[in-house]
Each structure stands twice: as C-alpha cells, then as structure tokens.
Amino acid sequence: MGKNKQQEQLDLLDQLAGQGLIEDVLGVVKSGKEATVYCCTLRATGALVAAKVYRGADVRRFANDASYREGRLRRKTRFSRAIETKTRKGREFAFGAWVHDEYETLGVLHRAGADVPEPVALQDNVIVMEYIGDEGEPAPPLGALRLDEPEARDAFSAILRNIELALACDRVHGDLSPFNVLYWDGRVRLIDFPQAVDARFNSNARTLLERDVGNICAYFSRDGVEADAARISRDLWSRYIRAEL
Numbered sequence: 001m002g003k004n005k006q007q008e009q010l011d012l013l014d015q016l017a018g019q020g021l022i023e024d025v026l027g028v029v030k031s032g033k034e035a036t037v038y039c040c041t042l043r044a045t046g047a048l049v050a051a052k053v054y055r056g057a058d059v060r061r062f063a064n065d066a067s068y069r070e071g072r073l074r075r076k077t078r079f080s081r082a083i084e085t086k087t088r089k090g091r092e093f094a095f096g097a098w099v100h101d102e103y104e105t106l107g108v109l110h111r112a113g114a115d116v117p118e119p120v121a122l123q124d125n126v127i128v129m130e131y132i133g134d135e136g137e138p139a140p141p142l143g144a145l146r147l148d149e150p151e152a153r154d155a156f157s158a159i160l161r162n163i164e165l166a167l168a169c170d171r172v173h174g175d176l177s178p179f180n181v182l183y184w185d186g187r188v189r190l191i192d193f194p195q196a197v198d199a200r201f202n203s204n205a206r207t208l209l210e211r212d213v214g215n216i217c218a219y220f221s222r223d224g225v226e227a228d229a230a231r232i233s234r235d236l237w238s239r240y241i242r243a244e245l
Ligand SMILES: Nc1ncnc2c1ncn2[C@@H]1O[C@H](COP(=O)(O)OP(=O)(O)OP(=O)(O)O)[C@@H](O)[C@H]1O
Pocket: 029, 030, 031, 032, 033, 034, 035, 036, 037, 050, 052, 117, 129, 130, 131, 132, 133, 138, 139, 141, 179, 180, 191, 192, 193
C-alpha cells in the first residue's frame, strides 16, 4: 500500500479516536486486497478491537460483480441506475453498500449466535469489531495451520454449523475459504463478509453455497476429514427451501 493511502487510513482512525471510540492504534494486522485491518484499543473498555478500513471504490475487486450484486438493490432507484451505468456516484454508493452490508451481516450472524467477530461500530469505510487474538499475535487463518485430526474434526463441524446458522438467517458467505476462517483457542471465527448474499433474493446463492462448502471440505480432506461436499450442500439447501433449518 502506498504511503498516502496508509496515511489516509490512519487519519480516518484518528477521527475515530477524536470521537472517543478508539484509544490507540497498536499496529497493522494485515493489508488485504480490499481493506487493511488494524489492531486498536477501545476507549470505553480498553479491549482490543480490529478496525477494518476499506480502500477506495475503484480498486474493489467485486464492486461491479453482478452475480454478488443481484438481489441487493431490488427497486430501480436513482442509485441502482447510477451503479448500472457505472458512474462515479454509483461506484461510491456501491462501495458504501459493501461496507454497510458486511457490518449488517456481522450483526445478524452474531445475534444468531454464530462464530463471527462481534461488530462494534461502523463509520464511513471503517468497521470496528471484536479482535480475535491477543496483543502478541492476531489469530492465524486456518489456511496457515495444520490441525491434528481431532482438532480438525471439531473445527470442521463448527464451520458447518456456522454455514447452516448463516443460511437459517438467509445468508451465504460467498467467499468462504480457509483464509477467511480464523482459529484461536480451539475456536473458529468466520470473517470477511462484504460479498455475502441474501439467499431469498440472489439466484446464485445455491452455487455460492456449494462453492463455500466445497472449499471447506477440500481443506479438511487434507487432514483426513472425509466429507461429501455435494451431499452436504444439497442437504442444506433442501432443508433451507423447506424452511427446516
Ligand atoms: N476481527 C479480526 N481479528 C483479528 N484479525 C482479523 C480480524 N478481521 C480480520 N483480521 C485479519 O485481517 C485479514 C484481512 O481481513 P479480511 O479477510 O476481512 O479482509 P480482506 O481485505 O478481504 O483481506 P483478504 O484480501 O486477505 O481476504 C484477515 O485474513 C485476518 O488475518
């Protein structure tokens, strides 16, 4: 990331500090494709929080990806027309919508009891949420770990439980992989939800669910956890459409 971009992000965090939300920025956890995640302390409690600061709209990989976007804006508003015509205003609106959608999804899933970081605050393009890890190190993603078989079995069933819980809330992650699951103290946390789709309105939901389940099964098969990905997603989907989840 260029120096200017990082300075812009730090200025944003300064603003959150000025408003009394954040106390300190302890460091960068990771600079990803769409966002940089900072470890901060919360003024009110001193707790560690993660601040996910999104980059500008024009560099977003999926900002114009129609398959994710479908069903997101159902009425033809001035904004949805602006997005379709890819005007600057439209891009800015779509960008704001991704950040907002991620925050909203975290809230829905957290309230439903899913293993996701608890969302704390949303401002501009910053999501403040529970930090997974400790001051010494952030939780590693599953993809960077090799679990032993009993741990792998537990983590696998925990992730499937979370996929099911999310679907019961009409949500499909849509970009689930071992790199979007953090592992800490023997517990999984699913992260990175901006592209999550609403299964009631998005006709790609089932395909995205199959891909999510497939990615997770493929990862765990390396650790000797055998599972039939196609059967799992078929079963989940058929229970979902019969409102049996
Ligand atoms: N709540 C959190 N607590 C601790 N670390 C976190 C938290 N949220 C995100 N991270 C770290 O920041 C990284 C990037 O977060 P996230 O996946 O949400 O953003 P991203 O921009 O999509 O990144 P990527 O392109 O790497 O997928 C994660 O892989 C993880 O290491």
